[in-house]
Amino acid sequence: MTDPRLVDITDRIIERSRANRAAYLERVARMRSNGPARKRLSCGNLAHGFAACGQEDKHALAEGDAPNLGVVSAYNEMLSAHVPYGTYLEPIKKAAHGIGMTAQFAGGVPAMCDGVTQGRDGMDMSLFSRDVIAMATAVALSHDMFDGVMCLGICDKIVPGLLIGALSFGQLPTIFIPGGPMTPGLPNAEKVRVRQLFAEGKVGRKELLEAESASYHGAGTCTFYGTANSNQMLMEIMGLHLPGSSFVNPDTPLRDALTKAAVQQLGSITSAKGNYTPLADIVDEKAIVNGMVGLMATGGSTNHAIHIMAIARAAGVIVNWQDLSDISDITPLMCRIYPNGLADINRFQAVGGMGYLMRELRAAGLLHDDVKTVMGEGGLAPYCKEPFLENNEIVWRDAPEESLDDAVLRPASKPFSPEGGMKLLKGNLGRCVIKISAVKPEYRKVKAPAVVFHTQEDMQSAFKRGELDKDFIAVVRFQGPKACGMPELHKLTPALGVLQDRGFRVALVTDGRMSGASGKIPAAIHLTPEALDNGPIGLIQDGDMIELDAETGKLELLVSEAELQTRQHAQVDLSGSHYGMGRELFAPFRATVGLAEEGATVFNW
Numbered sequence: 381m382t383d384p385r386l387v388d389i390t391d392r393i394i395e396r397s398r399a400n401r402a403a404y405l406e407r408v409a410r411m412r413s414n415g416p417a418r419k420r421l422s423c424g425n426l427a428h429g430f431a432a433c434g435q436e437d438k439h440a441l442a443e444g445d446a447p448n449l450g451v452v453s454a455y456n457e458m459l460s461a462h463v464p465y466g467t468y469l470e471p472i473k474k475a476a477h478g479i480g481m482t483a484q485f486a487g488g489v490p491a492m493c494d495g496v497t498q499g500r501d502g503m504d505m506s507l508f509s510r511d512v513i514a515m516a517t518a519v520a521l522s523h524d525m526f527d528g529v530m531c532l533g534i535c536d537k538i539v540p541g542l543l544i545g546a547l548s549f550g551q552l553p554t555i556f557i558p559g560g561p562m563t564p565g566l567p568n569a570e571k572v573r574v575r576q577l578f579a580e581g582k583v584g585r586k587e588l589l590e591a592e593s594a595s596y597h598g599a600g601t602c603t604f605y606g607t608a609n610s611n612q613m614l615m616e617i618m619g620l621h622l623p624g625s626s627f628v629n630p631d632t633p634l635r636d637a638l639t640k641a642a643v644q645q646l647g648s649i650t651s652a653k654g655n656y657t658p659l660a661d662i663v664d665e666k667a668i669v670n671g672m673v674g675l676m677a678t679g680g681s682t683n684h685a686i687h688i689m690a691i692a693r694a695a696g697v698i699v700n701w702q703d704l705s706d707i708s709d710i711t712p713l714m715c716r717i718y719p720n721g722l723a724d725i726n727r728f729q730a731v732g733g734m735g736y737l738m739r740e741l742r743a744a745g746l747l748h749d750d751v752k753t754v755m756g757e758g759g760l761a762p763y764c765k766e767p768f769l770e771n772n773e774i775v776w777r778d779a780p781e782e783s784l785d786d787a788v789l790r791p792a793s794k795p796f797s798p799e800g801g802m803k804l805l806k807g808n809l810g811r812c813v814i815k816i817s818a819v820k821p822e823y824r825k826v827k828a829p830a831v832v833f834h835t836q837e838d839m840q841s842a843f844k845r846g847e848l849d850k851d852f853i854a855v856v857r858f859q860g861p862k863a864c865g866m867p868e869l870h871k872l873t874p875a876l877g878v879l880q881d882r883g884f885r886v887a888l889v890t891d892g893r894m895s896g897a898s899g900k901i902p903a904a905i906h907l908t909p910e911a912l913d914n915g916p917i918g919l920i921q922d923g924d925m926i927e928l929d930a931e932t933g934k935l936e937l938l939v940s941e942a943e944l945q946t947r948q949h950a951q952v953d954l955s956g957s958h959y960g961m962g963r964e965l966f967a968p969f970r971a972t973v974g975l976a977e978e979g980a981t982v983f984n985w
Contacts, residue, residue: 383744393699393703400693401697404696416447416527418448420524426441447647449483449528449529450483450528450530451468452520452532453465454532454534459535460562460596461559461602463599468639472643475640476647489541490512491533491535491538492509493535494535495596498871498895507537507865507867510687511544511982512541513537513541514548515983518549528555529549530555530642530646531555531557534558536606536607539612539615553657554662555620555642557642559599560600561602561726562630566591566595568604568718568719575873576881579843579875603725603726604719605679605719607687610681612626613674613675613734614675617673619755620662623755623762623776624765624776625638627728628729629726634769637767637769637773645754649754655756662754663695667751668695670751672688673711675688675704676704676799676800677713678717679720679817680801682815682893682906686980688704689977692979693985694985708799708802709799709800711746714737714791715728715790716788720801720818728788730784731788732780736779737789800817802815803816807936809907809915809935810915810917810935812907814905824930825929826885826886827926828853828886829853830855830921830923831848831854831855833857834857834950836872839872851886853926854890855889858891858911859910859911860891862913869890870894870895872888887902888901888903891915893905904928904935914949919937925938
């Protein structure tokens with residue numbers, strides 16, 4: 381039985397979304413076709429569509445009625461997680477031929493590695509790239525040649541972008557095919573220790589690069605539980621992955637078999653097979669709620685406080701941070717994966733993984749089971765299993781009855797915390813979120829004077845000059861979606877971590893974002909309204925007292941209303957030399973970008 385509290389939250393989302401969802405489903409219904417989509421094309425259109433295919437595929441596409449599956453890929457060599465996709469296309473085509481279908485590469489999408497662009501001008505384009513990816517996905521699917529879609533993407537903005545774009549063609553059955561995490565390297569905690577030593581000047585660039593290279597050492601997703609691995613959890617708990625497929629390492633027989641099985645499963649839910657399950661039927665209000673529950677139960681990335689809002693709106697569903705916070709209040713924190721703990725994602729997989737997690741949440745009534753998935757209409761029961769190879773064929777067995785390491789994964793009845801990983805903060809500065817699961821209880825309340833910065837570089841410089849050895853709350857503003865695309869400010873983490881370790885009470889308040897890997901420091905992020913929108917953050921002056929209480933959800937500027945009315949908002953020249961290339965490239969979209977709480981979308985999906 382579904383928890384009544386979850387039902388209440390879901391019901392209000394359904395009611396709030398009623399008109400938008402109905403309009404979306406009506407649009408999707410108009411795009412559905414009887415038989416292969418390509419039959420609607422003229423002979424000239426169709427000839428262009430298969431002009432470069434082999435003769436057998438040409439004949440099948442011209443004369444046959446078998447489904448044609450489109451592949452949209454984010455392959456490039458900048459993202460270690462996406463490198464394995466370079467070899468996926470031919471096995472996918474072979475698997476499609478094996479079930480009497482065809483497959484074509486529909487298009488590629490850009491994919492930025494936030495790890496490469498952290499602290500660089502390119503980071504200003506990071507969040508915006510999600511909408512570019514969504515548009516590129518829609519362009520790839522616009523040819524009316526496809527009866528099913530395979531999305532190949534893993535990392536931060538890529539999965540949300542692929543899903544948003546695919547939802548524009550929600551009449552098509554769609555499956556996401558993961559690539560898996562890289563094998564364990566240097567433990568994340570040791571990597572962070574070296575980063576902090578470097579920030580203090582105690583080790584050099586050589587030692588830092590050695591540590592970073594030992595951590596990020598091969599193909600696959602980074603092993604910490606940031607946005608990339610949160611994406612994989614989200615796709616599985618929403619029913620868009622094969623069960624148990626999210627965290628199987630690349631270049632293994634099981635990984636290859638899961639890719640083949642994903643093609644076969646997609647083929648089985650096309651309209652030709654009598655088990656038609658379009659994407660629009662999977663991504664509904666209950667699936668979105670399930671995704672938010674998964675995010676809270678695992679202590680997932682704060683970036684999804686933005687991405688889930690945008691994904692939902694693309695499906696005609698309206699959710700907000702209050703929904704997310706209310707779900708967090710009723711969802712137990714069941715995982716300790718770095719930065720919420722010491723274990724990496726491989727350890728999570730080994731001790732029970734998604735099958736254990738979903739079975740526990742489902743048994744506790746914290747997942748909606750009356751949902752469709754890529755496995756069909758059987759609800760989430762298939763997702764309480766995990767895949768194994770027997771005689772080169774995949775079999776699914778029940779997930780472990782008990783966690784194999786309760787320092788990493790616990791049952792819903794004995795969680796690390798009765799509440800989930802994220803909290804909504806409110807007060808006279810606006811609304812923002814904090815990743816509470818990564819912050820130790822003794823650091824969750826900070827009352828200290830503000831030190832105001834307009835770039836993370838300014839704060840780093842102040843730290844190096846020794847000006848920040850004190851209690852303070854760093855206010856880093858003009859980092860919101862309208863100002864500069866809302867970059868991640870992950871470069872602040874080592875310096876703030878050092879200061880906290882020295883015994884100072886420190887915190888961060890910003891209208892920007894933090895990396896999904898960020899933790900340890902209380903960080904009130906995504907503050908809305910942002911400074912460029914005349915938000916109250918623009919009124920803060922050095923020395924103003926700020927109170928942040930992550931336990932009660934409070935963020936207050938302790939300055940009288942009368943005093944604030946005498947102040948003028950801070951101004952900054954975003955085109956000046958103090959700001960980078962990314963801000964200039966983002967400038968044309970400043971007028972159209974939405975609020976962070978609404979997904980910070982540039983285009984109206």
